Amino acid sequence: AQSVTQPDIHITVSEGASLELRCNYSYGATPYLFWYVQSPGQGLQLLLKYFSGDTLVQGIKGFEAEFKRSQSSFNLRKPSVHWSDAAEYFCAVVTLGYKLSFGAGTTVTVRA
Amino acid sequence: GAGVSQSPSNKVTEKGKDVELRCDPISGHTALYWYRQSLGQGLEFLIYFQGNSAPDKSGLPSDRFSAERTGGSVSTLTIQRTQQEDSAVYLCASSLETSGWGTDTQYFGPGTRLTVL
Secondary structure (H helix, E strand, O other): OEEEEEEEEEEEEEEEOOOEEEOOEEEEOOOOEEEEEOOOOOOOEEEEEEEEOOOOOEOOOOOEEEEEEHHOEEEEEEEOOOOOHOEEEOOOOOEOOOOOOOOOOOOEEEOO | OOEEEEEEEEEEEOOOOOEEEEEEOOOOOEEEEEEEOOOOOOEEEEEEOOEEEEEEEEOOOOEEEEEOOOOOOEEEEOOOOOOOOHHHEEEEEEEOOOOOOOOOOOOEOOOOOEEOO
């Protein structure tokens, strides 16, 4: 079955530093991949998605992600983190054409 | 326009009681989904509606859980005889349609935090 794995449970980064969150997928064909962010007490907000084409995807809030088939990865990056980026981030893959299967999430803490 | 709304935002109930959770999707969205977020299980799919029909109920954890959708809009998730393990955040999402390819963006509501004492 298609699935995603987020190896890092928690990451701490200094404000202004770069951030990279890892996501590995398990799927035979080209997966449809998503990154969502959840701020405390909030629902999930879509950051970006990948279906096909250009493997570097730009999203909202200055985030980008790169699809690498050879590494089965879809890592999320941001060049310079702001304190407001502290949140939980979820990678997800669509299965059966509609069902989102989420990774365990990575909590990002931003220190001043 | 308005996003997905859910009510109540918080619900505390006693073990054995029934609860109803409501979801108002984005206007015009034909597809609606329920997910559950708990500490032990992470984010899990519960059920998917296309219009008023639920072609996939495979994620409902037991027969105490049921859901319906009326008028192609509002959905209600009902949990009967609640148990402590039902404590979780219940998230609703909607999308414009389900293309069948998985490319439709799902927009999530803020969730209902259910606590079963």
